[in-house]
């Protein structure tokens with residue numbers, strides 16, 4: 001078991017962090033929606049899995065316009081999910097099991113039901129209540145055109161008009177009005193929130209959309225086509241994204257984190273150019289930042305190697321440790337992605353049909369054809385590789401079962417705002433958020449005693465925890481074994497590449513720990529030593545294609 005010493009201030013540097021999407025994890029009261037007592041009831045499972053921490057996606061009161069990332073009250077629990085007392089009980093159970101808790105903080109926007117936004121709507125244009133958000137007059141003869149042509153991330157315009165004629169900014173859904181981070185009251189209130197949860201025993205925070213907090217809203221607002229491309233390295237003065245002045249906010253947060261012992265940690269969700277990520281990860285800022293490069297990479301040896309090398313260099317630059325992610329609640333599960341033909345970076349297939357899987361989901365899982373066995377084999381190999389890398393491994397609930405994306409969710413069941421806002425062109429992210437199958441049978445495969453808020457497919461029976469837990473060849477057994485062995489082998493945060501065969505990713509970690517992933521057709525020799533874990537069977541002692549092995553050559 002790797003569950004760590006609770007007082008270690010560096011616990012996060014190489015932690016295995018398991019993301020819990022609370023409404024889809026475990027439903028204690030049988031209403032079809034997962035809840036905090038459900039999580040508490042599954043702490044034994046998390047302990048047996050061996051994770052060091054969980055990252056809990058938003059559990060705050062919310063109308064669920066965006067899966068809980070539309071927060072009504074930052075210092076309470078959604079009644080559907082429980083109470084503050086349930087939260088405290090969950091923290092106690094996790095800590096008793098040696099598991100830390102990281103919670104999601106959503107500072108870029110509140111929900112439209114938040115007290116501040118209701119006050120803003122009731123107040124007049126120009127009032128202090130409106131100054132907490134980005135309200136302004138429209139353009140055109142009678143102000144009936146939005147203040148700018150900026151698009152929202154979920155499709156459609158980023159501005160919404162209120163009855164008195166003003167418009168407010170929402171980079172995401174209209175139910176998610178953007179906060180004005182130039183407003184001192186907004187800044188102060190988030191410090192109160194960070195202390196509120198830290199005082200309740202929370203160990204760290206995952207910061208949603210950290211790269212959009214501060215904005216330059218001075219006139220004239222530039223037109224969307226004139227804005228610098230976000231994918232390029234920006235210089236810190238883009239009106240919306242990845243501005244340098246966001247770091248002032250995070251330096252203030254760091255002071256709050258350091259009021260605690262051990263200091264509270266934070267990880268930034270910052271979709272910025274890799275060259276800019278170090279800013280968020282510096283010790284005087286949030287301390288760590290997500291790197292989504294592996295998650296975006298096709299199953300290709302040279303792409304993986306480049307991503308790994310670049311990110312280890314970047315973590316040296318920031319003084320932080322690297323983060324690694326293959327799946328989360330926003331992307332198509334990696335077991336499915338890797339079973340699709342290689343897309344834009346590989347064979348030249350049309351972008352929407354490539355390995356991001358979105359086009360495939362939009363076709364209800366019909367086009368292109370998924371090879372589910374191949375996808376799972378590669379996913380297991382990729383996960384074992386990820387767990388050998390220096391830095392923190394972030395896992396998404398259900399990937400330890402080898403779950404595939406549920407691509408054929410009926411359209412009338414979809415909850416993701418992307419679906420409506422894209423005019424039903426994009427099915428969105430619900431396919432990875434389908435409630436976890438715990439048992440082979442039952443009205444919701446043991447998720448709860450009632451139904452499930454997103455329909456579960458019949459094939460969930462065979463990938464349930466119950467079906468996998470005693471099967472040594474299951475993906476669950478692989479994750480359990482790998483996490484336990486990782487805890488024993490983990491040492492310094494360094495990695496050395498070994499060039500031994502084409503399409504082979506082979507590196508060593510201190511202590512003689514070798515990790516080999518074979519992406520080529522020809523089986524390869526393993527180094528002499530003890531084979532600790534493999535993601536699939538060896539063939540005559542050789543490592544077959546799409547398989548990873550850990551070998552220890554000396555201790």
Ligand code: NOJ
Nearest residue numbers: 066069106172208209330
């Ligand atoms: C990033 C979150 O991961 C995603 O689920 C959410 O929709 C957006 N931020 C907006 O909060």
